[in-house]
């Protein structure tokens with residue numbers, strides 16, 4: 001089975017796998033490395049990881065299903081991540097996320113049908129004093145109340161970000 005991986009990724013995998021006395025423990029770090037390389041974990045990627053670690057694809061599939069930060073779909077043009085750790089949650093991150101779901105027509109954990117947006121929850125971005133925090137790509141937006149989420153969504157839809 002062939003996967004088009006960057007040579008740095010292959011190097012990292014080759015160094016990482018022998019470090020784990022129990023081969024199964026290498027599965028999660030490998031999922032992260034492949035996702036970093038490919039943007040998501042396709043069916044082929046899951047089979048490739050299983051093959052590399054001498055496991056069954058179902059063993060990898062279970063990991064991918066369990067960890068919300070692992071994706072099985074390509075990300076949209078805009079990757080929107082809402083922090084849901086306690087300070088952001090208390091400041092209304094769930095309402096902010098609901099508003100983004102409505103405005104962008106996508107449910108959290110998924111990519112919109114038009115491929116414009118992937119919306120996800122993430123954990124603390126270390127800017128808790130300005131909660132709720134939302135990331136769009138690598139840019140951070142702070143104090144994102146539901147109304148400000150509407151403004152943010154409009155900019156995304158208009159391609160103004």
Ligand code: FES
Pocket residue numbers: 083084085086087088089123124125126127128131132133
């Ligand atoms: S809890 Fe959201 S930035 Fe820290």
